[in-house]
Structures are given as structure tokens and as C-alpha cells.
Amino acid sequence: MDHQEARQLLETQVEEWRHRSYAELSQEVGRWRRFETTGPSGQHYEGHIQVFWQGGAHGPVKVIGSIDDGGWRTFVPLMTGFTVTPDGSVGGE
Secondary structure, three states, X not given: OOHHHHHHHHHHHHHHHHOOOHHHHHHOOOOEEEEEEEOOOOOEEEEEXXXXXXXXXXXXXXXXXXXXXXXXXXXXXXXXXXXEOOOOOEEEO
């Protein structure tokens, strides 16, 4: 797996979620969203976005994205994420 390519593809997916409001993200808590994408190299990747409460309901929302190539990296995917507080502040991982 090309880590740089995978990281760029994951960041693209997570960036779409970073633009969502706290209210929108709150509605996604407990859900997993799966995505598939192909990098410029032609390599196929699979990923997930998970949203959950951080520290309790109606507190900060944590968004975690992961990506792998379907091989052994499935057990150790690349991951990134961010947190959004109820006032809309966004923090990195």
C-alpha cells in the first residue's frame, strides 16, 4: 500500500466531514460510513468513517476515518480524525 497515496485519499474523505456542522455530525453518531476509492496509481482502497460522542451524549463529537488496501493493512489501517465541540470549534487529532 502506498501510504502517501492512501493518506491523501483519506484526508479527502475526512475533509468532507470536517465541513459539516455539529448538528449534522450529532445525527451521525453511532453510524459507520463505508467508502471505496481508487488512487492515481490504480490501487483500490476501502475506508470507513465513524462518528461517536467523546465523553458522553451531547458533548464533543469525534470523527475517525480509516483506510486500507484490503490486504493485511485491514488489521492496521491508516487513521485520522477530528473533534467538534457543541459550539462548533474543530480540533485535530
